Structure formats: C-alpha cells, structure tokens
Amino acid sequence: MTSMRTPRRRVRGLGAAGSGTGDFWLQRVTAIVNVPLAVGFLALLIALSGSNFDTARTWIGNPIVALMLILLTFSAALHMRLGMKVIIEDYVHGTILKIACLLGNTLFSTVVGVSCIYAILRVSLSS
Amino acid sequence: MSARFRLRPRPLSPHLLIYRLTITMAMSIVHRLTGVVLYLGSLFFAWWIVAVSAGQKSYAVFDLFAASLPGKTIIFGFVWALIHHMLGGIRHLIWDGGLWINLPEARGIAWVTLIGSVTLALTAWIAGAFIRTLIQ
Numbered sequence: 001m002t003s004m005r006t007p008r009r010r011v012r013g014l015g016a017a018g019s020g021t022g023d024f025w026l027q028r029v030t031a032i033v034n035v036p037l038a039v040g041f042l043a044l045l046i047a048l049s050g051s052n053f054d055t056a057r058t059w060i061g062n063p064i065v066a067l068m069l070i071l072l073t074f075s076a077a078l079h080m081r082l083g084m085k086v087i088i089e090d091y092v093h094g095t096i097l098k099i100a101c102l103l104g105n106t107l108f109s110t111v112v113g114v115s116c117i118y119a120i121l122r123v124s125l126s127s
Numbered sequence: 128m129s130a131r132f133r134l135r136p137r138p139l140s141p142h143l144l145i146y147r148l149t150i151t152m153a154m155s156i157v158h159r160l161t162g163v164v165l166y167l168g169s170l171f172f173a174w175w176i177v178a179v180s181a182g183q184k185s186y187a188v189f190d191l192f193a194a195s196l197p198g199k200t201i202i203f204g205f206v207w208a209l210i211h212h213m214l215g216g217i218r219h220l221i222w223d224g225g226l227w228i229n230l231p232e233a234r235g236i237a238w239v240t241l242i243g244s245v246t247l248a249l250t251a252w253i254a255g256a257f258i259r260t261l262i263q
Binding site: 028031032034035038039041042045046047049050051053056057060069076077080083084087112115116118119120122123 | 159162163165166169170172173176177179180181183186187190206209210213216217219220223251254255256258259262263
C-alpha cells in the first residue's frame with residue numbers, strides 16, 4: 001500500500017500525538033518496576049491491617065519499607081500520569097480543554113507524588 | 128468540491144453497541160477503569176501516609192473512616208483494582224513480547240486476569256482479617 005506520508009515524516013516516526021515512543025517506553029518501564037513494589041505494598045497493607053498509630057509509624061519509618069514506598073510513589077506517579085494522559089488524548093478533543101486536562105493531570109500526579117514522598121521521609125527521618 | 132459527489136454518507140466504523148461482549152474486550156475496558164480507580168485511589172493512599180506523618184490526631188480521623196463500611200469498601204476496591212491492573216499489565220507485557228497473542232491463549236489469560244484478581248484480593252482480605260484477630 002502506498003503511504004501518503006512524506007519520507008521525512010516516516011523517518012521521524014511521529015504519529016498523531018506529535019511525539020515519539022518515549023511515553024510508550026516509560027509506561028512499560030514503570031509498569032515493570034511497579035510489579036514488585038506493588039506486591040511489597042500489598043504485603044505491608046496486610047501486615048498493617050488493624051494496627052494502631054505507633055505500629056504503622058514504626059513500619060513505615062523502617063528504612064527498607066520507606067525506601068520501597070518512596071520508589072513505588074515515584075514510579076506509580078509517573079505511570080498514572082502517562083495512563084491518564086492517554087485517556088485524555090483518547091476522549092478530550094478540543095485543543096484548549098485538552099491542554100487544560102493534560103496540565104491538570106500533571107499537577108495532580110506531581111502533587112500526590114511529592115506529598116506522599118515528603119510524608120514518608122518525614123515519618124522515616126523523625127523515627 | 129468533494130461534497131457534490133457524496134451521494135450517501137461516509138461509512139462509519141461499527142459502534143460499541145453492536146459488538147458482542149468478549150472477555151478480552153471486557154478485560155481491556157476493566158484495565159482502563161481500574162487504572163482510573165487507582166488514579167483517584169492515590170488520593171486515599173496519600174491521605175493515609177500523610178495522616179501517619181501528621182500525628183496521632185490526624186491518624187485517628189483516617190482510622191475512623193477506614194474502619195467504616197464506606198472506608199472498607201474503598202480499601203477493598205483499591206486492593207482489587209491494584210491486583211487486577213497489575214495482572215492486566217503483566218498480560219499486556221506478555222502480549223508486547225508477542226507471546227500468547229492468538230485467540231485461545233489471549234482469551235485464556237484474560238480469564239486468568241479476572242479470576243486471579245478476585246481470588247488474590249479475597250485472599251489478601253482474609254489474610255488481613257486473620258492478622259487483625261492475632262493483634263486483638
């Protein structure tokens with residue numbers, strides 16, 4: 001089939017989204033990283049179920065647990081931002097509205113991610 | 128110019144409603160939905176972790192909500208969504224590698240995602256309840 005694309009376009013390999021495979025790749029990398037971290041997080045949730053404030057604080061303050069939670073927060077925040085970006089690009093079509101949604105998405109992911117990391121550090125460094 | 132030759136409307140792609148729901152299609156939709164659930168659920172996770180860092184009073188407020196029925200529902204939903212999204216993600220990574228892409232295998236791992244997520248979420252819940260009885 002004859003392509004309607006110019007040779008230059010084909011070489012650049014850019015689709016309708018206007019960017020290359022960076023997002024696709026980062027989504028996979030963070031997905032793989034998230035698997036062991038999420039399993040660890042689920043184990044922590046089970047271990048902490050029904051526990052009081054002091055126990056929760058001690059566990060979260062443990063260096064290994066804190067490190068795991070920080071890595072999970074970082075990787076998951078990147079992952080969820082990319083996932084929501086795809087959803088917005090799929091369903092929101094007006095340029096201004098789309099840019100507003102994408103901005104909001106980045107802000108949300110950043111604020112949630114940084115707040116969590118700050119809270120984990122605060123617990124871990126003060127215990 | 129082209130409008131003059133368009134005697135009938137351009138063909139449309141089939142709409143969602145005329146498709147028979149298949150398991151791979153359903154799991155694709157659920158994968159996206161659980162992604163959105165986890166996105167919003169990250170706020171709940173943030174509330175938990177920030178409450179722990181802020182002190183006993185803030186934690187008591189979180190704990191009160193987490194122990195209520197809506198709180199428990201959110202936590203179970205979050206845990207199930209996390210497991211389902213994780214299994215679905217692993218399935219997508221397998222497909223990215225070009226494996227199990229044919230229909231019988233693709234259907235098989237779609238079912239595994241669903242059955243596995245429900246089973247594992249219930250197992251996690253029972254394990255949590257067991258630990259709770261050990262503490263109290």
